Amino acid sequence: MKKINFDKVFSFILVSLLGLFIMKVLYSVAGEEAARFTADHYISYGVDETGAINIITAILFDYRAFDTLGEATVIFTAASVVALLLPRHEASMLKTEFTPVVQQSIAFILPFLWIISIFLISYGHLSPGGGFSGGVIISAMSILIIFTYGYRYMTRRFNVKKLSLIEDIGALAFLTIGLAGIIAGGTFLANSQVGIYPGPPGELLSGGLMPLSNFAVAAKVGTGLSVIFLSLARED
Amino acid sequence: MLNPGFPLLLAALLGLILKARKIRYFLTAGALIISLILMFALPQDKILTTASFFDLELILNYISLTSRNIGLIFGLFALLVLVYGYSLLSLASLNLLNIFVGSSIAILFVGDYISFFFFWELISVAAFFLIYDKVEEKLRYTAEYYIIIHVLGGLSLLFGILLNYNFTGEIILAPPEAGLLFFIFGIAIKLGFLGFHVWIPKTYAAIPFQLAVLMAAYTSKVGVYALYRIVELETNIVAYFGLLNALGGILLAIFHSHLRIIISYSIISQIGYMIVGIGLSSQIAVTGGLFHLINHILYKGLLFMMAGTICYSTGFENLSDLGNLWKKTPLTFLAGIIATLSIAGFPFFNGYLSKALIKAGIDSQLLYYGLQLAGVGTSLLFIKVLYFAFLSKNNDPDIVKIPPLSMKLGMVLISAFMMLTAWNPAAVERLFQISPDVAYFSSSSILSGVLPFITALLLFPLLKKYISPHPEKVFQRDFFSKLGYSFINLDKKISQIHSGDLIRYLSWSLLALLVLLLIFLLAG
Amino acid sequence: MHLPILLILIPLFTVFSLGLFAFFSKKYIIPLVFTSSLASTAIIFYFIFNRETRLPFSYNLGSWQPDLAINILVDHYTLVIFAAMGLMILLSVIYSLTEITRNKAKFYLLLNVLFVGIAGMVMTADLFNFYVFFEITSISSYALVAYNDKDISLEAAFKYLMLGTVSAVFLLLAIILTYMATGTLNMVLIPERLGNLPVLTRQILIAFYLIGLGVKFAIVPLHTWLPDAYVGVPITYNVLSSALIIKTQFFVLMRILYILFGLNFLQDNMITTILLVWGIFSMLFGHAAAFQQNNLKRLLGYSTIAQMGYVIIAFSLGTPAGIVAGSFHMVNHGIMKGAVFFAAGNLHKAAGSYQLNKMQGLADIMPKTSLIFVLLLLSMVGIPPLSGFASKWLILEAALEAGYLLPGFMIILGSFLSLGYYLSIIINIYTGEKDLSKKSSARAVGLKINEILPAAALTAVCIILGLYPAILTGLIDRAPEFLLEQLNYINIIIGG
Structure with missing residues (x-):
């Protein structure tokens, strides 16, 4: 008979107990009449104050732009760490050959993906989307390229170094946009509150610096995720 | 104004740069002389230097009569040790000596608990490095033992100081109003009270003899000084504890045969005398106790010097290896006789006056006869030493090395000084500024001084076979080190729960959360 | 006045532009990192020196009204971590100049991410923003633990990652629940709204x-990652972790507890008592476990755990004296432990190992470093006149003043235990070979100035603080005002 691992049994009991407990707690908290101060404010005044119809983007890039900067930094750091720590081997796993049909159709799809991503980014403040989602699609493109045409094909055009460079530039751009707020007489990351062209809501040119921030974050997220994937793909 | 201990501490700093042994030697001597001059020159009973620690005022220099007297003997004895150890003290130990003696002197002249604690700890640290030896494992062990037990005492003192500070808001060095127990525990370790005495024989028997001569004079005496300054009870209970120490020390000593172990245990016994003196309420007895401290430093120094010289010249230190030395080392024999008569309190020798003062201040029969009994024991002890080392014909060790002139000179100087004080009670009274109505040399006093020694002399032939020397080991695990080892074993089991298993670690943190939640749920 | 945000932006700018600079030429890396840490240090010292006129200071991001915006603020309590940052940032960078040989750009990138995280965590007044910076700090910590790319460091980083992530889940859960209950993340608005919740929920x-x-x-028992993580990392991380990261996390916890929930709630509902007992347990356990270690870094890791116990005890007293004492020890322990690690790193250069028995005889090879080491260890035990004594004195005084005699006694006991293992280090270093021909494996190495400087500077600070502890207490004596009094904190941003 196999020896029982007491640590595992113990932790199983522990986790179950804890789970029950936390469920009970959550019930008790959910029963509370939640104050909705911040959320109400966003919904009621969000469009007027920021000029962006998409409140999520308004929150991400204006109300709480500082959090976004932090999150972007997290992704940036993660990309750097992955590139640093993963062993330096050439790809051997991704040698699956696809038929020309696949290669051709992917080549057909890629421009559309590009357009979609650009659309999502530039209309981020008007419709669902934004820098993060646009960036993810850009990184999906690089994943597709690696799968279909191989790791070497990708690295001949875009290696980790170049991608990181773009990432750096994107991040710096975001910082600079933040500094614009200071230049305009407000505080860091000030946007609509210092009157940087909120525009008529609904127009493409509205929301002040939000479209620019979207582009910066998209560049950063897209390349950051690509770097992570490229680094992971190097593993054999 | 400089605290009299500070010249030595400054010399220690200066010594960091000066690497030549001769220069350091004379630097120390010079600093000692400056410190002695300071003790005399500075005005008494005035706050001379202050510093601050947070918003507390530290009194760094306050010279009282008692502290000056003890300081004088501390400084003087250090000079004598310098003479004795001229060819023996190493470069490093000279600098550590500066710190050790310097802080021992400085502690006498501070007026607040924080600086007191500071120097209290500095003595331990300096002593640690004095004992410490890079090569000799036994010395490393001894040093470790020494500092552990002394820091334990120091921390207890610190806790007492804090309790007192918290209670009174004062840090002035005065009998505390709270936390007395912790003070007593700390002091008991420092002065080697029975039960906490283990470090004394362990240390002084293991370290090089020139350091034993030096160190034996200071550490426990600082403890006695602390007892004098800090512990103030309304009853005489302390005196009875002192008696216990005086008798217990003898009982422990009498069956040993390693020279320095015997002398070390007799320190414990002699400290008992001082405790008796200090613990009594009469001024005469207190002065007697403090005077005994001064005498004790001298004759105990001489005893250690004697033991050191024997060890140096023969290479042996156990009485069972020694014998028949009186012809080969007559000077050492003479020193031994003087020291023995002094420690026994024989009239016209060094210890007599202080013992007479203590006895004059005693008001209870029990204490009086107890001390007389201890006197018999002490006499017996050192008659044993003299007999087996110098007179007995059992062994006949050769002289391996001739002791250098400096060692002999040291012994001669200290003996001369002892005889000088022994004949001059008026000088003592001037020193302590008292005029007790004690007839030192009346026939009854002399009889009371002679009696223990004569008794011991008569008893010795009868008891000789029971206390005859035998080989023994210096290093033995005592109660405290056994306690330490059992703690370490227990500790090992505790720390072995770190298995490195991630699941175990994760479940610990979840367990912590669960326990927290359970506490809140059940208690709420 | 944009100074506080600059404290975050300067290292952030360095992080983002390091890759750019490294792309063109590697020789720009060091000047860039150096300049940025110099600038950060300058800002910190600006706040420290102008604390009476400039503090408390709040800054709302995006020019939004204070109750809506993410605020960052600097008050007198923040100065506690600022004091440690002011010393450690520059010194750790100086020390790392020669320690890090491969992948310099990446290392400094991670280091600066760490600085961003710490500065953000300390200053932010928004719960979710705090969580973001918490994650930034954590990720860079995991990465720095794994940085040496050895088996031991990778394993440790993995453990740290797992434990850290599990804990971060609970932290996030707590933040979400707080938001659910109050409808805001702004730490100045939460206290009032949180007061209406049932006691159990708040507990x-x-x-x-x-x-x-x-x-x-x-x-x-949540310490398990630390000793493992400490073994295989660059000394720079050891120093920063002991002196800054750990302290910052505790600092923020205290701010959350005291500001969000309030002193009265904590005292009425056993929280302070639990923390006190837990702190004592943590301290004694840390000391006891350190006893058994024969790897120097591991030992120092456990000692850090134990020393955090003192800080926890002091803070959980809930009195102004306790807060000052705990803050003092936070900074002071950072200084001492930082110096110990720097010195240990130098000793390692000669010994080639952190195993204590392989460090024997180092005192002959590096007498000065060994002396510094001994001084620092004695300071950790609390021997006067080194700064460790001032810490112990303050903590004990605060504990006794608050009427906690037994915890005070436990602190004494803990100090006594710590003596045991510090002695074993000293004894190992100061052990020589009896036979001079039998040389130990250690060899003499020349230390560069940037390796000597940090240890020497911090030791000097340690001695100066021991003699004049009022320098540091003068800096932090108003900290309790902004920790124990919720209103003071709230008024910095809204009202007042």
């Missing part, structure tokens, strides 16, 4: 906060 929130951050400041 449970506290439990989640405690576990979430407890892993990071290594309270026993």
Whole structure:
């Protein structure tokens, strides 16, 4: 008979107990009449104050732009760490050959993906989307390229170094946009509150610096995720 | 104004740069002389230097009569040790000596608990490095033992100081109003009270003899000084504890045969005398106790010097290896006789006056006869030493090395000084500024001084076979080190729960959360 | 006045532009990092020196009204971590100049991410923003633990990652629950709204906060990652972790507990008592475990755990004296432990190992470093006149003043235990070979100035603080005002 691992049994009991407990707690908290101060404010005044119809983007890039900067930094750091720590081997796993049909159709799809991503980014403040989602699609493109045409094909055009460079530039751009707020007489990351062209809501040119921030974050997220994937793909 | 201990501490700093042994030697001597001059020159009973620690005022220099007297003997004895150890003290130990003696002197002249604690700890640290030896494992062990037990005492003192500070808001060095127990525990370790005495024989028997001569004079005496300054009870209970120490020390000593172990245990016994003196309420007895401290430093120094010289010249230190030395080392024999008569309190020798003062201040029969009994024991002890080392014909060790002139000179100087004080009670009274109505040399006093020694002399032939020397080991695990080892074993089991298993670690943190939640749920 | 945000932006700018600079030429890396840490240090010292006129200072991001915006603020309590940052940032960078040989750009990138995280965590007044910076700090910590790319460091980083992530989940849960209950993330608005919740709910929130951050400041039994992580990392990380990261996490926990929940609530509902007992347990356990270690870094890791115990005890007293004492020890322990690690790193250069028995005889090869080491260890035990004594004095005084005699006694006991293992280090270093021909494996090495400087400077600070502890207490004596009095904190941003 196999020896029982007491640590595992113990932790199983522990986790179950804890789970029950936390469920009970959550019930008790959910029963509370939640104050909705911040959320109400966003919904009621969000469009007027920021000029962006998409409140999520308004929150991400204006109300709480500082959090976004932090999150972007997290992704940036993660990309750097992955590139640093993963062993330096050439790809051997991704040698699956696809038929020309696949290669051709992917080549057909890629421009559309590009357009979609650009659309999502530039209309981020008007419709669902934004820098993060646009960036993810850009990184999906690089994943597709690696799968279909191989790791070497990708690295001949875009290696980790170049991608990181773009990432750096994107991040710096975001910082600079933040500094614009200071230049305009407000505080860091000030946007609509210092009157940087909120525009008529609904127009493409509205929301002040939000479209620019979207582009910066998209560049950063897209390349950051690509770097992570490229680094992971190097593993054999 | 400089605290009299500070010249030595400054010399220690200066010594960091000066690497030549001769220069350091004379630097120390010079600093000692400056410190002695300071003790005399500075005005008494005035706050001379202050510093601050947070918003507390530290009194760094306050010279009282008692502290000056003890300081004088501390400084003087250090000079004598310098003479004795001229060819023996190493470069490093000279600098550590500066710190050790310097802080021992400085502690006498501070007026607040924080600086007191500071120097209290500095003595331990300096002593640690004095004992410490890079090569000799036994010395490393001894040093470790020494500092552990002394820091334990120091921390207890610190806790007492804090309790007192918290209670009174004062840090002035005065009998505390709270936390007395912790003070007593700390002091008991420092002065080697029975039960906490283990470090004394362990240390002084293991370290090089020139350091034993030096160190034996200071550490426990600082403890006695602390007892004098800090512990103030309304009853005489302390005196009875002192008696216990005086008798217990003898009982422990009498069956040993390693020279320095015997002398070390007799320190414990002699400290008992001082405790008796200090613990009594009469001024005469207190002065007697403090005077005994001064005498004790001298004759105990001489005893250690004697033991050191024997060890140096023969290479042996156990009485069972020694014998028949009186012809080969007559000077050492003479020193031994003087020291023995002094420690026994024989009239016209060094210890007599202080013992007479203590006895004059005693008001209870029990204490009086107890001390007389201890006197018999002490006499017996050192008659044993003299007999087996110098007179007995059992062994006949050769002289391996001739002791250098400096060692002999040291012994001669200290003996001369002892005889000088022994004949001059008026000088003592001037020193302590008292005029007790004690007839030192009346026939009854002399009889009371002679009696223990004569008794011991008569008893010795009868008891000789029971206390005859035998080989023994210096290093033995005592109660405290056994306690330490059992703690370490227990500790090992505790720390072995770190298995490195991630699941175990994760479940610990979840367990912590669960326990927290359970506490809140059940208690709420 | 944009100074506080600059404290975050300067290292952030360095992080983002390091890759750019490194792309063109590697020789720009060091000047860039150096300039940025110099600038950060300058800002910190600006706040420290102008604390009476400039503080408290709040800054709302995006020019939004204070109750809506993410605020960052600097008050007198923040100065506690600022004091440690002011010393450690520059010194750690100086020390790392020669320690890090491969992948310099990446190392400094991670280091600066760490600085961003710490500065953000200390200053932010928004719960979710705090969580973001918490993650930034954590990720860079994991990466720095794994940085040496050895088996031991990778394993340790993995353990740290797992434990850290599990704890971060609870932290996030706590933040979400707080938001659910109050409808805001702004730390100045929460206290008032949180007061209406049932006691049990608030207690449970506290439990989640405690576990979430407890892993990071290594309270026993959540400490398990720390000794492992300390073994295989660059000394620079050891120093920063002991002196800054752990302290920052605890600092923020205290701010959350005292500001969000309030002193009265904590005292009425046993929270302070639990923390006190837990702190004592943590301290004694840390000391006891350190006894058994024969790897120097591991030992020092456990000693850090134990020393955090003192800080926890002091803070959980809930009195102004306790806060000052705990803050003093936070900074002071950072200085001492930082110096110990720097010196240990130098000793390692000669010994080639952190195993204590392989460090024998180092005193002959590096007498000065060994002397510094001994001084620092004695300071850690609390021997006067080194700064460790001032810490112990303050903590003990605060504990006794608050009427906690037994905890005070436990602190004494803990100091005594710590003597045991510090002695074993000293004895190992000061052990020579009897036979001079039998040389130990250690060899003499020349230390560069940037390796000597940090240890020497911090030791000097340690001695100066021991003699004049009022320098540091003068800096932090108003900290309790902004920790124990919720209103003072709230008024910095809104009202007042």
